[in-house]
Amino acid sequence: MTTAQLPVIVITGTPGTGKSTHAQLLANESPIPLRHINVGHVVKEKGLYEDYDEEWQSYTVDEDKLLDELEPIVAQGGVILDWHTCEIFPERWPDLVVVLQCEHSQLWDRLEKRSYPLKKIQENNEAEIMQVVLEEARASYPAEIVVVLKSESTEDLEANVTRLVEWVKSWRQERGFES
Numbered sequence: 001m002t003t004a005q006l007p008v009i010v011i012t013g014t015p016g017t018g019k020s021t022h023a024q025l026l027a028n029e030s031p032i033p034l035r036h037i038n039v040g041h042v043v044k045e046k047g048l049y050e051d052y053d054e055e056w057q058s059y060t061v062d063e064d065k066l067l068d069e070l071e072p073i074v075a076q077g078g079v080i081l082d083w084h085t086c087e088i089f090p091e092r093w094p095d096l097v098v099v100l101q102c103e104h105s106q107l108w109d110r111l112e113k114r115s116y117p118l119k120k121i122q123e124n125n126e127a128e129i130m131q132v133v134l135e136e137a138r139a140s141y142p143a144e145i146v147v148v149l150k151s152e153s154t155e156d157l158e159a160n161v162t163r164l165v166e167w168v169k170s171w172r173q174e175r176g177f178e179s
């Protein structure tokens with residue numbers, strides 16, 4: 001947990017479940033400044049990977065370099081870490097871990113629109129059915145900070161972000177910070 005006056009929120013879930021959409025809307029609607037960090041973009045922009053697999057269209061991330069890059073940013077608080085995996089983040093980092101879920105045939109359609117290779121769509125779809133990311137989150141963080149939210153419609157998105165904004169406010173109030 002950060003000692004900063006602003007929380008650290010991880011938004012995770014299988015690719016396509018809506019992490020970036022949620023993180024951006026939360027950053028826009030939060031009453032206090034929250035910086036949306038798309039971790040995948042940081043990996044690419046800063047070259048924090050060992051390899052790129054053409055066939056799977058995915059990067060093998062250099063986890064040590066990535067953690068070194070993120071540590072000072074996270075230490076300031078007020079960040080939303082948006083990534084499809086969360087287990088590499090140290091347990092002390094997040095105040096809240098949001099796992100987004102989406103019905104798998106809808107997820108398939110979303111991934112198809114991204115022109116992912118078929119096997120990458122299949123792999124992600126199976127991971128969603130098997131709740132791989134949720135298992136990872138539960139294995140890595142205390143149960144009380146892990147929240148599962150459905151992300152299948154605009155109504156879900158809006159309700160989830162409203163709920164997260166309320167959580168941010170109460171997190172600040174509980175610690176005696178003005179909101």
Ligand SMILES: Nc1ncnc2c1ncn2[C@@H]1O[C@H](COP(=O)(O)OP(=O)(O)O)[C@@H](O)[C@H]1O
Binds near residue numbers: 013014016017018156
């Ligand atoms: N709750 C939702 N309802 C409808 N469409 C959504 C929802 N969440 C995400 N989407 C759509 O699904 C696609 C993938 O969303 P994105 O936020 O990029 O996912 P991720 O960051 O998890 O890969 C986008 O086209 C987005 O508009």
